[in-house]
Amino acid sequence: MKTRPSIVTITLNPAIDQTVTIPDFKVGGVNRVGESRCDAGGKGVNVAACLADYGLPVTVTGFLGEENPRIFEYFFSQKKIIDRFVRIAGSTRTGIKIVDDRNPSTTDINFPGQAPSQTDLQRLLEIIAPLSTRCPWFVISGSIPAGVPDDIYRRIIEMIMANGGQVALDSSGEAFRQALDAKPALIKPNIEELEAFCGHPLKTQAEIIAAARGLLDRGVRTVVVSMGHLGALFVETDAVVRATPPQVQVRSTVGAGDAMLSGMVAGKIEARSLMDCARLATAFSVIAVTRIGAGLPTEPPLKSIEDQITLNVIPA
Numbered sequence: 001m002k003t004r005p006s007i008v009t010i011t012l013n014p015a016i017d018q019t020v021t022i023p024d025f026k027v028g029g030v031n032r033v034g035e036s037r038c039d040a041g042g043k044g045v046n047v048a049a050c051l052a053d054y055g056l057p058v059t060v061t062g063f064l065g066e067e068n069p070r071i072f073e074y075f076f077s078q079k080k081i082i083d084r085f086v087r088i089a090g091s092t093r094t095g096i097k098i099v100d101d102r103n104p105s106t107t108d109i110n111f112p113g114q115a116p117s118q119t120d121l122q123r124l125l126e127i128i129a130p131l132s133t134r135c136p137w138f139v140i141s142g143s144i145p146a147g148v149p150d151d152i153y154r155r156i157i158e159m160i161m162a163n164g165g166q167v168a169l170d171s172s173g174e175a176f177r178q179a180l181d182a183k184p185a186l187i188k189p190n191i192e193e194l195e196a197f198c199g200h201p202l203k204t205q206a207e208i209i210a211a212a213r214g215l216l217d218r219g220v221r222t223v224v225v226s227m228g229h230l231g232a233l234f235v236e237t238d239a240v241v242r243a244t245p246p247q248v249q250v251r252s253t254v255g256a257g258d259a260m261l262s263g264m265v266a267g268k269i270e271a272r273s274l275m276d277c278a279r280l281a282t283a284f285s286v287i288a289v290t291r292i293g294a295g296l297p298t299e300p301p302l303k304s305i306e307d308q309i310t311l312n313v314i315p316a
Contacts, residue, residue, distance in 0.1 A: 008060070009048045016040065039293050066089060069092070125155075136166060141171065180220070183219030
């Protein structure tokens with residue numbers, strides 16, 4: 001049997017996700033917790049979980065606090081994910097997610113991450129360099145911790161691409177802007193992030209597609225714009241596909257974008273068409289919003305969700 005290619009995800013600012021479920025959550029009021037759980041989190045960790053559950057070999061790297069890595073180590077062991085994270089001084093941050101599943105909403109409270117040293121950064125680059133010579137796809141996701149230069153993603157992408165690898169990027173702000181200069185193969189902004197990048201609202205589908213095409217003009221090959229319950233636009237030079245998900249009961253929107261990105265990378269690994277990539281990526285995302293926690297469960301079956309995705313080809 002042919003060995004499936006390995007994917008590397010890079011998460012510089014992971015978090016332990018503490019999810020508390022509070023029906024009828026009231027800001028400024030007294031709230032009672034219905035459920036509480038802690039999970040290994042961070043955008044690249046979420047991506048890795050989906051890819052591993054899909055059956056692809058995955059390696060993870062980035063920075064983990066040396067004082068509390070156990071929850072991540074156990075998670076990686078359970079998912080059979082190869083752990084190449086650099087341990088740094090201090091504790092990995094916690095992110096609190098308040099889920100109101102009676103009035104579907106998620107409130108995020110994010111703490112700052114630990115600041116890696118220059119030595120830590122160098123160790124990370126020394127881990128990524130040999131991986132970039134044998135792994136065809138890398139996913140770089142999330143924010144950068146305090147003290148890390150804004151050009152770090154650009155530098156990592158340039159190193160990977162110099163060795164023949166391809167990069168999917170999901171970030172925002174100045175680090176994202178500088179990373180575009182390195183021409184990642186795939187980017188996945190949500191609509192708010194794309195508007196922030198453009199500096200103005202995008203009110204119509206045509207305006208969103210035009211903004212995405214502007215990114216293609218900078219050397220990106222595929223732009224995926226996620227739009228929540230409205231679905232997503234998948235834009236390449238010669239094709240534009242809109243994917244609309246079925247109506248489902250939303251438990252949490254945490255990790256939905258990460259799931260979509262993982263489905264897109266999985267589709268690219270399998271050399272699927274843009275339409276089939278869009279279908280798979282959207283199905284990953286639909287499954288993500290119906291549950292709490294990263295990864296793909298066996299139920300509902302992925303194929304049954306794929307069959308419910310509506311795809312529309314938009315004239316280029």
